[in-house]
Amino acid sequence: RVFARIAGTGSHLPPRCLSNQALADQLAQDGIETSDAWIVERTGIRQRHFAEPDVTSSMLGAEAARRAIEAAGCQPQDIDLIICATSTPDMVFPSTACLIQRELGISGGPAFDVQAVCSGFIYALTLADAMIRTGAARKALVVGAEVFSRLLNFKDRTTCVLFGDGAGAVVLEAASEPGIVASALHADGRHADILCTPGAISGGQVLGDPFLRMEGQAVFKLAVSALDTTTAEVLAQAGRSVESVDWLILHQANIRIMQTAAKKLKLPMERVLVTVDRHGNTSAASIPLALDFGIREGRITRGQSLLLEGMGGGFTWGGVLIDY
Template sequence: MNKRYSRITGTGSYLPPRRVTNQDLANELAQRGIETSDAWIVERTGIHARHFADPQVTSSDLALEASRRALEAAGCQAQDLDLIIFATSTPDMVFPSAACILQNKLGANGCPAFDVQAVCSGFVYALTVADAMIRAGSARRALVVGAEVFSRILDFNDRTTCVLFGDGAGAVVLEASDTPGILASDLHADGKYVDILCVPGTVSGGRVLGDPLLKMDGQAVFKLAVGVLEKAARAALDKAGLQDVDIDWLIPHQANIRIMQGTAKKLKLPLEKLVVTVDQHGNTSAASIPLALDHAVRSGQVRPGQHVMLEGVGGGFTWGAVLLKM
């Protein structure tokens, strides 16, 4: 009996139309008496622009467009899906899940659908879960999505965080295969770092308790991120029996160009092997890896047969890596 694996057969992404440059953001912040500039943002983050969704647009709306494109690329219909996993920290509502809302919009009703909440590591977590379910025989064709409207939870009085994030969605179709696609994964979390990146608010009695806006200790996040990303990537390589030199492309969570370049250097990878979209998308949290993957596939960077390392780190603190063969 052939061993069962999973492979990515289609990718898709979507960005809301409203593009906000650093200068646009600097002008908005100036009206609040907060000083920043394009040069200041670029020097610290590598970000030149990001996209913000209109007020009525939800994460599932963005995910719908990305999912349709991924399904088209895979040559299948929504009705062919038997699993939907949606990674997000900004769901449409408290419940039901964004996955169930997306399922109905797609017309894929009936299959299991649920959200994964691991913040910026969410897509790596979701992809690992989908791979495990396919390998176990619980599904044959899964839609794995990352989508965010982080603009809703930003404090525009804090220039150290509001300049970093954007909105968007990315998706992949993952299908059962006789040949390996997802080669290995490595996931971790450490709750003692909860306070360095969080949105410390909740809903109670119809009111918001705490603070519903993003808080981050940037230096603490940077210090932790580079180290754990390298370890996760090496662990995935070890599980797959491969080495640094076997990586054709590194697609990290698009958080900050310094973190991304630092990880590439620790893995002894030339920066030419680093897929970068943070300059135009900002940090789109759970959407950033599938957005970057789709961009790289459609631009011709990532090609069939190549080894791609995906890795993410986010609030929780969560981190992980997935090594795949396209």
Template sequence: MTVYSKIIGTGSYLPARRVTNHDLAAQLAAKGIETSDEWIVTRSGISARHYAEPGQNASDLAVEAARKALDMAGKSPADIDLVIVASSTPDFLGSFPSTACIVQKKLGMTGGAAFDVQAVCSGFVYAVSVADAFIKSGAHKNVLVIGAEVFSRILDFADRTTCVLFGDGAGAVVMTASSEPGILATKLHADGSHADILSVPGNLADGALAGSGYLYMDGQAVFKLAVKVLEEVATEALAAAQMQPSDIDWLIPHQANIRIMKGTAKKLKLPEEKMVVTVDQHGNTSAASIPLALDQAVRDGRVKPGQNVLMEGVGGGFTWGAILARM
């Protein structure tokens, strides 16, 4: 019997603190930095975002999303034999122990495997692709995949071109071995020659931070590259599944910028009505953005069992990828 991997549960979590563009503009004005709701919305489509409290870490957000996904899937933590967390803002400096291990502990799990995946905003796509391969190989049966970020910790609030774009949150899926097709195709790419256009250019030296711990982004360069590669990788995933854009019921792109998202839909000749949009309320939550949007669309009834969903992301590295899934 052919073994497939299938998404059987979704979950998401946003920190309680909601920050509107007006809130953020007032905060920046106190520092002598001018911005406005109109300026932010026009350039990004973002109206609000959520910020974690000082005591909340990526693992805390991840656990909340994971519990909801497990509940929908009808699984307990004991049923999970692999935890994969995609995050660029892990709990610990140096990235160990992994945030996945911390999540495993907080969920009361003692068996199975756990590790992190780092591909920035493409992280969830990378993590699902890894889980898909593990399940199809027979190595694991039930996998918890989470994207969790606290990007507010790495934002320079003196730089209005980046600080207005990002937010915190987590999204999760439970994937399981199935006799029915679920993940139909995955495609991953990276090009390290573009590493400098989106990064946090700091490192550890003698136990202290050397360089900057703030996010840096060349917005124009990221925009141009993102629209190009997202169309290409979507086309690759469709070809691998022997499908056409017309077979897609829903497009769930990385929620970074509404202009990039609309540009991708246009290139794929998909009506905007088929695209799930949450960037207006969540901002760019990096590796959490796709599972957050997926969970919202599943829970509000838009995404239904049997429908084909194309999920794609692009992030620092430069990394990008796409997943074609039958729900």
């Protein structure tokens, strides 16, 4: 039997980093009031990175990919599948994955995007795992890359303080042992309107609101219950208990969501990887960014069991259990 295992990870953040205070000062110039204290207390976010206007998701994603390929000890030419999770593609088409492929100087293998907003990386990882297990690919590059700052309405303080830009990537390779042990994906389109960027291109214009909109409390409630059911589902698939999980790596949206999820699971916060303080919510990039930070800081080590879970617009959610 063939399984998929993580061979290497990488990430990249644009250099411009804004503290809460710096963002609050910037917003104050337009008469928008917020504070470091409010943002930290409600979200756990202390800073975020914003890309310069000429920097795109594919550029951030390609840099994260190079680092993941190097960590995997392989060459770009060895990659035979690229899946990019993004809601902020460089263009309507071609896909960001194709642009990353070009940037890496390779060609021939399939490359495509998945759009599941903040669950996108979990969706992409699950797809790559399935393609490796069926023999359709042997070395897959899975990227989460976002420039969410492009979608933010800086006149709306309830959303613009929450998000940041960045990219993370994983090289998944065929192996005789797992690797990815279990996974689950879900969506419920009935909740499409609580978290959306409804604008669409038509006749040379954007029709509808081009900015991100969110009903924060409705999203919060759905997120917590989605994480709870996903954990139970993925662990049951693998026949394992929550005690066997060394690291819970959740989509980094809000520290309070993570604390609530961990409390429900009776998992101490020491086993929950937190990077939301440093990165803000980077949507599809947040989980691979957190994973790469954990690995490079030496907190996540080979042989550990990792439970990755995401939730986001759609509404979408899912989880992947990995023996790293």
